[in-house]
Amino acid sequence: MTDYFDELNCQPVEEENTGTHQLMLMLRYLRQSGFDALLNMNMNDDRLPPAASKELVKNLESRHVTEDDEKCAICLLPNENLNGQKFLKLPCNHEFHDSCILPWLERTNSCPMCRQEMKTDDEDYEEQKKRKQRQQQRDEEVEMLHNSMYG
Numbered sequence: 001m002t003d004y005f006d007e008l009n010c011q012p013v014e015e016e017n018t019g020t021h022q023l024m025l026m027l028r029y030l031r032q033s034g035f036d037a038l039l040n041m042n043m044n045d046d047r048l049p050p051a052a053s054k055e056l057v058k059n060l061e062s063r064h065v066t067e068d069d070e071k072c073a074i075c076l077l078p079n080e081n082l083n084g085q086k087f088l089k090l091p092c093n094h095e096f097h098d099s100c101i102l103p104w105l106e107r108t109n110s111c112p113m114c115r116q117e118m119k120t121d122d123e124d125y126e127e128q129k130k131r132k133q134r135q136q137q138r139d140e141e142v143e144m145l146h147n148s149m150y151g
């Protein structure tokens with residue numbers, strides 16, 4: 001088993017990351033076959049969080065791709081014939097071609113690699129997120145209390 005992954009020069013996909021792995025494969029496929037498919041597919045999918053904040057996307061750090069850079073994880077194209085291609089850096093420090101990640105961020109607010117969510121322009125969603133965080137905090141406090149009493 002270990003040899004197998006060594007040969008492929010990659011890490012085994014862990015159980016909890018399987019969803020992300022599938023997402024990357026999907027993104028790659030759609031990148032190759034055109035993002036229109038993705039846009040249509042997600043048109044009625046309200047499970048995806050809303051688009052990333054336009055302001056935030058506009059201010060993402062960008063830089064020119066060089067041949068020494070790691071491949072963009074979405075398209076996996078070799079860094080040659082660069083033609084002024086640019087990488088955009090997300091707040092989680094993952095970098096993708098602007099042409100690969102921008103259509104994605106127009107649909108949803110999370111990094112396709114690590115799922116870290118970015119700010120959105122959707123007030124309802126932001127409110128909901130805050131509420132969820134408070135709820136989570138409360139749950140953790142209750143659990144800590146529980147552990148300190150019975151643990």
Ligand SMILES: [Zn+2]
Pocket residue numbers: 072073074075076077096097100
């Ligand atoms: Zn790319």
Ligand SMILES: [Zn+2]
Pocket residue numbers: 090092093094111112113114115116
């Ligand atoms: Zn990331």
